Amino acid sequence: MFNKIMKRGQKKPSKSESVEPPIPNAPASNVTVNHASRVAAAEPQLPMTLATAPQNPGVVEVLPMMKDVPLSERHVIFIRKLQICCVFFDFSDTMKSAREKEIKRQNLAELVDMVQSGSCKMNEIMQEELVKMISINIFRCLPPAAHENTGSEAGDPEEDEMYMDPTWPHLQLVYELLLRYVVSSETDTRIAKRYLDHSFVLKLLDLFDSEDMREREYVKTILHRIYGRFMVHRPFIRNAINNIFYRFVFETERYNGIGELLEILGSVINGFALPMKEEHKLFLVRALIPLHKPKCVSTYHQQLCYCVTQFVEKDYRLADIVINGVLKYWPVTNCGKEVLFLGELEEILEVTQSAEFQRCMVPLFRQIGRSLNSSHFQVAERALFWWNNEHIVGLIADNRHVILPIIFDALEKNIRGHWNQAINGLSSNVRRMFLEMDTELFEECQRQHEEKEAKAGELEEQRDLAWKRLEEVAAQG
Template sequence: MFNKIIKRAHAHKKSAKSGHHENSSNGQQFYEVVMKHASRTATATATPAAANSDPVPSPSPVPLPRPLVIEHLPPLREVPSSERPSLFLRKIQLCCILCDFSDVSKNATAIEIKRQTLYELVDIVQSGSFKFTENQDDLVKMISANIFRCLPPASHENTATETGDPEEDDTFLEPSWPHLQLVYEILLRYIVSPETDIKNAKRYIDHIFVLKLLDLFDSEDMREREYLKTILHRIYGKFMVHRPFIRKAINNVFYRFIFETQRHNGIAELLEILGSIINGFALPMKEEHKLFLIRALLPLHKPKSVHTYHNQLAYCIVQFVEKDNRLAEPVIKGMLKYWPVTNCQKEVLFLGELEEVLESTQPAEFQKCMISLSRKLGQCLNSPHFQIAERALYLWNNEHIISLVAQNRSVILPIIFEALERNMQSHWNQAVHGLTVNVRKMFMEMDTELFEECQRRYLEKEAGAREQEEKRELTWKQLEAVAAQAVIG
């Protein structure tokens, strides 16, 4: 029985081998496929051995030219005019080949040839010395082949940490940047070039292209994000037909960051683009833009990593309030909704942003939210974290805020008076104590009668609280005495 099993196994191996040779003889090619990190968009990359074979069908919407061997080509200006179009196309096709930067010394020649070719393409597109518009399709395919790639695993995924501080993490630098930078330069100069016809270019710089650009904003390389920021801003300015789509796509990036991942490297750069876009909004402001403020910008105060993009976020928020003062109320209420409870660094940032918003707030809008705002400021004044208390007290150095408070002092002073008195009596920090004295003196000079009335009420409240405490202590002593008698009896 055992011998039969052995014979069957040998027969199966022979048939498998013969089947493999038959497939090979029929011309079928086999590609080695390397899958990238699962946390980012997965792509398949053919090995160099398979690069010269017939291409397999790809789901990519942008078909690439057939790969060539990287070889030195003569400069465009050194060949006759009749040969330049074909040479220009060959240079574009050469630049579609991706070099392996994992071993630079091994591929140094190919890397340098491609770098020089890319540099020449940059010069051609910038100078306008050659009409490249006939090759727009091939040019954009080459750009796509180089920049649209699977991003490497993020730093926090490599270290398995739940949270990461960008200032503490090692800065990641893209190994292929010598080529990527030149490709980004070609794309940027292609977009801004007067030779570029927008009607034709929008067929290549389409919605799919824009979405892929937005995906790259998650790159950890700051140099790449800076190029992406400039390029996307130029696309927004020049391709007016894409503007609503770009705004919506950025919204979706924010939504996913806020409500799903809580991680993204390019939020600050996207907010910088939006800052310029908001600055150009026409008045009266569209309802779409107001919804963007309420649904996307204000919730960006929620993530723990807000400190990495807070300057850009605050600029966008203030731009909205400056353009339409009526938005001050929903902005202030939105900030109070997302006000941090345990993160002191965030709270200091919020107070700074609140001051900028209040500088553009009119009295009518301030009155709609002054009660809840005054209560929150009272809590900040009594914070044991001296930077929070100090930053809250600095608000009274702003003349516009003092004006708003003075007009509504009969409502605001009774709310924050207790916080001022507690700081005077028990705050441990001398700087906070000194600032509290100044604010208290300002209120006294602003309205002496109101100040004395608030002081009287505060003293009555304190006396009532002491009386209640004495009664509570007396009750406990009586209970202890009764319990002691019961034990003795």
């Protein structure tokens, strides 16, 4: 490896390659970025220059711009700039170390411009040092969530104040540098995957739990790009995301980046080839569907709904599995969550075929009947809006002999006694639709409903008589 690197350094640089330096031996032993130094067995003596002068790794010094340094010394300046960018500062006090902070910021900005422009083709050691610097900056202990500090439960994310990391002016540049490195056409994936390895990916996934939304957006974009460029990492990334979901659903029910992870998966699922692998179907059943269980599902439901619907669009035979799965986690006392589930089921039914619909329509419309009679008018209204969807009305019409007897009592109850006038009107419209659809079936259902009402009335009378007899006996005693 050393001979190859030395030969590469002796080549005459082309115009398109501003920096393709030989690997220095002497100064490398002086460069320490929280890791073991590189020491060559035999180190040739180099003349003392700006680039080879020994430096204190803890000092933040002003270095010349890369473009102002001789080509033969740029690699040393590059690594020294990385070393400076490894220094941490206290951002709680804006005036403390202001000069050093600005030097670090300028160095990071220069590195971003250099990688983005492609003016510097980095050799393997430079790439390794770059990834180490990035790791030192971004892989850190995240601060505890605000509700953990107060001992209270997490509140509504739309009402809570958004957390702003004070170190963001530097962190943003580090993330931008990593993003530009990952997407750069100059980055050789065969070399980069040695440093952007499984350990790096796992630590990157941990950062999805950051309270700062800006950081989660960067991590989402970077992980998505890594998934796209490094095919060797794809199964590992999917498996790691699965484990995050399992821990979230069955243990903690607290994780900030579920929505961002689902956004990545939405794009991944869209690219699944057909016939779909059994691994992907298991992911749907074991990870995605249980994500309906947590109380905070509203924070990521839009992304979850998109992922689930993508599965059904890819393979319509999964529709009844998804619908039954959603029904399994149906909320009992959370009306806002129930409204979300009704909207999701409507989207799924739009891409459901008749055979799959028939396999799940009985439990589905038993639940819809209960939703129709909800005292929360938004739940009842959302359920009644299903009859505005032509595809769903078509499925209902084809299976009206099964569906109408299930929900007829609920419609009659709404018309006679629901407190909200809008629900009364919508229920009457649905009732009229069934009457026009099949008069004979409607009349049969109405007859059965009247018989049930009569029997219920008789039972009520018998119950009243029984209580009166008990009262008489008690009075005589």
